Amino acid sequence: MFPDLFRDDVFTLETARLFLRWPKAKDVATLCVEAGDRRVAESHAVIPHPYRPEDAVAFVSEARSQNLEGRGLYLAITARKDQERLLGVASLRQRPTGEVSLGYWLGVSHWGKGYATEAAQALLDAAFLYTNAPAIIAGVRVTNDRSRAVLERCGFQYVGSGMSQRPAWGDTVHTDEYRLSRRLWASLKGWRAPLPTERPEFRESA
Ligand SMILES: CC(C)(COP(=O)(O)OP(=O)(O)OC[C@H]1O[C@@H](n2cnc3c(N)ncnc32)[C@H](O)[C@@H]1OP(=O)(O)O)[C@@H](O)C(=O)NCCC(=O)NCCS
Numbered sequence: 001m002f003p004d005l006f007r008d009d010v011f012t013l014e015t016a017r018l019f020l021r022w023p024k025a026k027d028v029a030t031l032c033v034e035a036g037d038r039r040v041a042e043s044h045a046v047i048p049h050p051y052r053p054e055d056a057v058a059f060v061s062e063a064r065s066q067n068l069e070g071r072g073l074y075l076a077i078t079a080r081k082d083q084e085r086l087l088g089v090a091s092l093r094q095r096p097t098g099e100v101s102l103g104y105w106l107g108v109s110h111w112g113k114g115y116a117t118e119a120a121q122a123l124l125d126a127a128f129l130y131t132n133a134p135a136i137i138a139g140v141r142v143t144n145d146r147s148r149a150v151l152e153r154c155g156f157q158y159v160g161s162g163m164s165q166r167p168a169w170g171d172t173v174h175t176d177e178y179r180l181s182r183r184l185w186a187s188l189k190g191w192r193a194p195l196p197t198e199r200p201e202f203r204e205s206a
Contacts, residue, residue: 001094002070003130009067013075013122019083020075020090020119022067023060027076030086031056034107041168043144044105048168066093073126077106077119090119092127092136100127102138104150111146117153124154128185135181139164142174155188156180 005011013020023031032053035041041049048055063074073092078085088106095101102123104116127136138156140147141164156178164175 001098001100001131002073002092004070005130006073006126007068007070009064013126014080015118015122017080018087018115018118018122019078019080020122021078021083023063023074023076023086023089025057025060026084027060027086028053028056031059034086034088035059035105037108039108040105043141043147044103044168045139045164045166046168047105063089063091073123075119075123077104077115087115088119090116090123092123095137099135099137100131100133102127102136102151104147116147116150120150120154124180124185125189128182133182135179136185137180138178139175140178142176148176148178151178151180154180155184157184 009022009024011022032051035047035056036049036051038049041047041051063072066072067074071094075090076086077088077090079087087110088104090104091102093101093103102120104120104123106116124136127133137159138151140151142161157180159177159179161174161176163172165172
Protein backbone atom coordinates (compact mmCIF):
# COMPACT_ATOMS: atom_id res chain seq x y z
CA MET A 1 0.00 0.00 0.00
CA PHE A 2 2.62 2.52 1.07
CA PRO A 3 5.47 3.49 -1.25
CA ASP A 4 9.10 2.41 -0.82
CA LEU A 5 9.88 5.97 0.25
CA PHE A 6 7.98 5.44 3.56
CA ARG A 7 9.58 2.04 4.11
CA ASP A 8 13.08 3.25 4.88
CA ASP A 9 13.94 4.61 8.30
CA VAL A 10 15.67 7.61 6.75
CA PHE A 11 12.17 8.85 5.83
CA THR A 12 11.27 11.99 7.81
CA LEU A 13 8.82 14.87 7.58
CA GLU A 14 9.56 18.45 8.60
CA THR A 15 7.14 21.25 9.39
CA ALA A 16 7.65 24.77 10.69
CA ARG A 17 8.19 23.50 14.26
CA LEU A 18 8.25 19.71 14.09
CA PHE A 19 10.40 16.84 12.91
CA LEU A 20 8.68 13.48 12.37
CA ARG A 21 10.82 10.35 12.24
CA TRP A 22 10.52 6.60 12.74
CA PRO A 23 10.14 5.53 16.40
CA LYS A 24 13.26 3.88 17.82
CA ALA A 25 14.41 1.90 20.86
CA LYS A 26 15.68 5.07 22.58
CA ASP A 27 12.06 6.35 22.69
CA VAL A 28 10.95 3.65 25.14
CA ALA A 29 11.57 5.63 28.35
CA THR A 30 9.75 8.73 27.04
CA LEU A 31 6.92 6.61 25.64
CA CYS A 32 6.38 5.14 29.12
CA VAL A 33 5.98 8.63 30.59
CA GLU A 34 3.90 10.22 27.82
CA ALA A 35 1.69 7.30 26.73
CA GLY A 36 1.56 6.16 30.35
CA ASP A 37 -0.60 9.15 31.31
CA ARG A 38 -4.19 7.98 31.69
CA ARG A 39 -5.49 11.13 29.95
CA VAL A 40 -3.68 10.05 26.77
CA ALA A 41 -4.55 6.36 26.98
CA GLU A 42 -8.26 6.66 27.76
CA SER A 43 -9.04 8.57 24.54
CA HIS A 44 -7.03 6.17 22.42
CA ALA A 45 -8.18 2.77 21.18
CA VAL A 46 -4.92 0.86 21.36
CA ILE A 47 -2.80 2.41 24.15
CA PRO A 48 -3.09 0.13 27.18
CA HIS A 49 -3.28 1.43 30.75
CA PRO A 50 -1.28 0.97 32.89
CA TYR A 51 1.45 1.28 30.25
CA ARG A 52 4.42 -1.00 31.00
CA PRO A 53 7.94 -0.77 29.52
CA GLU A 54 7.19 -3.96 27.54
CA ASP A 55 4.20 -2.16 25.96
CA ALA A 56 6.54 0.60 24.76
CA VAL A 57 9.06 -1.93 23.44
CA ALA A 58 6.26 -3.79 21.64
CA PHE A 59 4.97 -0.53 20.16
CA VAL A 60 8.37 0.47 18.75
CA SER A 61 8.92 -3.00 17.31
CA GLU A 62 5.43 -3.23 15.76
CA ALA A 63 5.58 0.33 14.39
CA ARG A 64 8.94 -0.31 12.73
CA SER A 65 7.71 -3.64 11.27
CA GLN A 66 4.59 -2.04 9.85
CA ASN A 67 6.65 0.81 8.38
CA LEU A 68 9.14 -1.61 6.87
CA GLU A 69 6.44 -3.80 5.35
CA GLY A 70 4.48 -0.83 3.95
CA ARG A 71 1.40 -1.64 6.06
CA GLY A 72 1.53 1.56 8.05
CA LEU A 73 3.51 4.71 8.66
CA TYR A 74 4.13 5.39 12.35
CA LEU A 75 6.19 8.49 13.09
CA ALA A 76 7.47 9.91 16.36
CA ILE A 77 6.58 13.60 16.67
CA THR A 78 9.59 15.59 17.87
CA ALA A 79 10.55 19.26 17.88
CA ARG A 80 12.87 20.41 15.08
CA LYS A 81 15.21 21.76 17.74
CA ASP A 82 15.29 18.47 19.71
CA GLN A 83 14.75 15.56 17.36
CA GLU A 84 15.57 12.97 20.03
CA ARG A 85 12.76 13.68 22.50
CA LEU A 86 9.44 12.14 21.49
CA LEU A 87 6.43 14.42 22.04
CA GLY A 88 3.84 12.01 20.65
CA VAL A 89 3.06 9.78 17.69
CA ALA A 90 1.25 10.30 14.37
CA SER A 91 0.31 7.44 12.09
CA LEU A 92 -1.26 6.31 8.88
CA ARG A 93 -2.61 2.77 8.98
CA GLN A 94 -4.30 0.57 6.45
CA ARG A 95 -7.57 -0.75 7.86
CA PRO A 96 -8.79 -4.27 6.93
CA THR A 97 -11.22 -2.58 4.48
CA GLY A 98 -8.23 -1.14 2.58
CA GLU A 99 -9.00 2.40 3.71
CA VAL A 100 -6.19 4.47 5.22
CA SER A 101 -6.80 5.92 8.66
CA LEU A 102 -5.03 8.74 10.49
CA GLY A 103 -4.12 8.53 14.18
CA TYR A 104 -2.17 10.69 16.63
CA TRP A 105 -1.53 11.42 20.26
CA LEU A 106 0.62 13.89 22.19
CA GLY A 107 1.98 13.88 25.73
CA VAL A 108 -0.29 16.03 27.91
CA SER A 109 2.31 18.75 28.49
CA HIS A 110 2.42 19.28 24.71
CA TRP A 111 -1.31 19.87 24.27
CA GLY A 112 -2.59 23.33 23.35
CA LYS A 113 0.31 24.30 21.07
CA GLY A 114 -1.05 23.17 17.71
CA TYR A 115 1.47 20.35 17.37
CA ALA A 116 -1.11 17.62 16.64
CA THR A 117 -2.69 19.64 13.84
CA GLU A 118 0.74 20.50 12.39
CA ALA A 119 1.86 16.85 12.47
CA ALA A 120 -1.46 15.57 11.09
CA GLN A 121 -1.34 18.02 8.19
CA ALA A 122 2.20 16.93 7.29
CA LEU A 123 1.17 13.28 7.33
CA LEU A 124 -1.92 14.00 5.22
CA ASP A 125 0.18 15.86 2.66
CA ALA A 126 2.55 12.87 2.46
CA ALA A 127 -0.37 10.45 2.15
CA PHE A 128 -2.01 12.31 -0.71
CA LEU A 129 1.25 13.13 -2.49
CA TYR A 130 2.88 9.71 -2.29
CA THR A 131 -0.01 7.20 -2.26
CA ASN A 132 -3.09 6.70 -4.38
CA ALA A 133 -5.50 6.83 -1.44
CA PRO A 134 -8.71 8.54 -2.60
CA ALA A 135 -9.45 9.62 0.98
CA ILE A 136 -8.14 9.37 4.55
CA ILE A 137 -10.49 8.43 7.35
CA ALA A 138 -10.33 8.86 11.11
CA GLY A 139 -12.44 7.71 14.03
CA VAL A 140 -12.82 9.69 17.21
CA ARG A 141 -14.60 8.93 20.45
CA VAL A 142 -17.69 11.15 20.70
CA THR A 143 -16.39 12.59 23.97
CA ASN A 144 -13.01 13.55 22.47
CA ASP A 145 -13.52 17.22 21.59
CA ARG A 146 -9.77 17.92 21.28
CA SER A 147 -9.28 15.24 18.65
CA ARG A 148 -12.41 16.26 16.76
CA ALA A 149 -11.02 19.82 16.61
CA VAL A 150 -7.74 18.52 15.14
CA LEU A 151 -9.66 16.67 12.41
CA GLU A 152 -11.82 19.70 11.62
CA ARG A 153 -8.76 21.98 11.42
CA CYS A 154 -7.35 19.53 8.85
CA GLY A 155 -10.55 19.69 6.78
CA PHE A 156 -12.09 16.34 7.71
CA GLN A 157 -15.84 16.04 7.36
CA TYR A 158 -18.16 14.09 9.62
CA VAL A 159 -19.60 11.02 7.88
CA GLY A 160 -21.44 9.14 10.61
CA SER A 161 -21.42 7.57 14.03
CA GLY A 162 -21.11 4.05 15.29
CA MET A 163 -19.62 1.81 17.91
CA SER A 164 -15.93 0.87 17.95
CA GLN A 165 -13.99 -1.66 19.94
CA ARG A 166 -11.10 -0.47 22.07
CA PRO A 167 -8.89 -3.56 22.11
CA ALA A 168 -6.63 -2.15 24.82
CA TRP A 169 -9.58 -1.55 27.14
CA GLY A 170 -11.75 -4.51 26.17
CA ASP A 171 -14.83 -2.36 25.69
CA THR A 172 -16.93 -0.72 23.00
CA VAL A 173 -17.42 3.04 22.74
CA HIS A 174 -19.45 5.50 20.65
CA THR A 175 -17.33 6.97 17.88
CA ASP A 176 -17.71 9.54 15.15
CA GLU A 177 -16.19 8.76 11.76
CA TYR A 178 -14.55 11.49 9.70
CA ARG A 179 -13.27 11.55 6.12
CA LEU A 180 -11.00 13.85 4.11
CA SER A 181 -11.21 13.29 0.36
CA ARG A 182 -8.27 13.89 -1.96
CA ARG A 183 -10.36 16.48 -3.80
CA LEU A 184 -11.13 18.47 -0.63
CA TRP A 185 -7.52 18.20 0.59
CA ALA A 186 -6.29 19.54 -2.77
CA SER A 187 -8.72 22.43 -2.76
CA LEU A 188 -7.76 23.33 0.82
CA LYS A 189 -4.11 23.32 -0.26
CA GLY A 190 -5.02 25.82 -2.96
CA TRP A 191 -3.92 23.67 -5.82
CA ARG A 192 -5.23 20.62 -7.54
CA ALA A 193 -3.28 17.42 -6.95
CA PRO A 194 -3.62 14.66 -9.53
CA LEU A 195 -6.45 12.30 -8.74
CA PRO A 196 -5.39 8.62 -8.64
CA THR A 197 -7.30 7.89 -11.83
CA GLU A 198 -5.27 10.50 -13.67
CA ARG A 199 -1.94 8.91 -12.89
CA PRO A 200 -0.32 6.97 -15.74
CA GLU A 201 -0.65 3.62 -13.99
CA PHE A 202 -4.45 4.05 -13.84
CA ARG A 203 -4.95 5.24 -17.42
CA GLU A 204 -6.71 2.80 -19.70
CA SER A 205 -4.51 1.70 -22.56
CA ALA A 206 -5.64 3.06 -25.92
C1 LIG B 1 -5.97 14.70 20.46
C2 LIG B 1 -4.77 15.53 20.88
C3 LIG B 1 -3.52 15.12 20.13
C4 LIG B 1 -5.11 17.01 20.59
O1 LIG B 1 -4.12 17.84 21.16
P1 LIG B 1 -4.31 19.44 21.10
O2 LIG B 1 -3.17 20.06 21.79
O3 LIG B 1 -5.67 19.79 21.55
O4 LIG B 1 -4.29 19.72 19.54
P2 LIG B 1 -3.26 20.63 18.76
O5 LIG B 1 -1.88 20.17 19.04
O6 LIG B 1 -3.69 20.70 17.35
O7 LIG B 1 -3.42 22.04 19.49
C5 LIG B 1 -4.59 22.81 19.32
C6 LIG B 1 -4.64 23.85 20.41
O8 LIG B 1 -3.41 24.56 20.39
C7 LIG B 1 -3.69 25.97 20.27
N1 LIG B 1 -2.54 26.55 19.58
C8 LIG B 1 -1.56 27.24 20.21
N2 LIG B 1 -0.62 27.60 19.33
C9 LIG B 1 -1.01 27.14 18.13
C10 LIG B 1 -0.46 27.20 16.84
N3 LIG B 1 0.71 27.83 16.60
N4 LIG B 1 -1.12 26.61 15.82
C11 LIG B 1 -2.28 25.98 16.03
N5 LIG B 1 -2.87 25.87 17.26
C12 LIG B 1 -2.23 26.46 18.29
C13 LIG B 1 -5.02 26.00 19.56
O9 LIG B 1 -5.67 27.22 19.75
C14 LIG B 1 -5.73 24.87 20.25
O10 LIG B 1 -6.07 25.31 21.53
P3 LIG B 1 -7.48 24.98 22.22
O11 LIG B 1 -7.44 23.51 22.52
O12 LIG B 1 -7.48 25.79 23.45
O13 LIG B 1 -8.53 25.33 21.22
C15 LIG B 1 -4.50 15.37 22.39
O14 LIG B 1 -5.60 15.85 23.12
C16 LIG B 1 -4.24 13.91 22.78
O15 LIG B 1 -3.15 13.40 22.60
N6 LIG B 1 -5.29 13.23 23.35
C17 LIG B 1 -5.16 11.85 23.79
C18 LIG B 1 -5.03 10.87 22.64
C19 LIG B 1 -6.11 11.06 21.59
O16 LIG B 1 -7.22 11.42 21.89
N7 LIG B 1 -5.75 10.80 20.33
C20 LIG B 1 -6.69 10.87 19.23
C21 LIG B 1 -7.48 9.62 19.17
S1 LIG B 1 -8.75 9.78 17.95
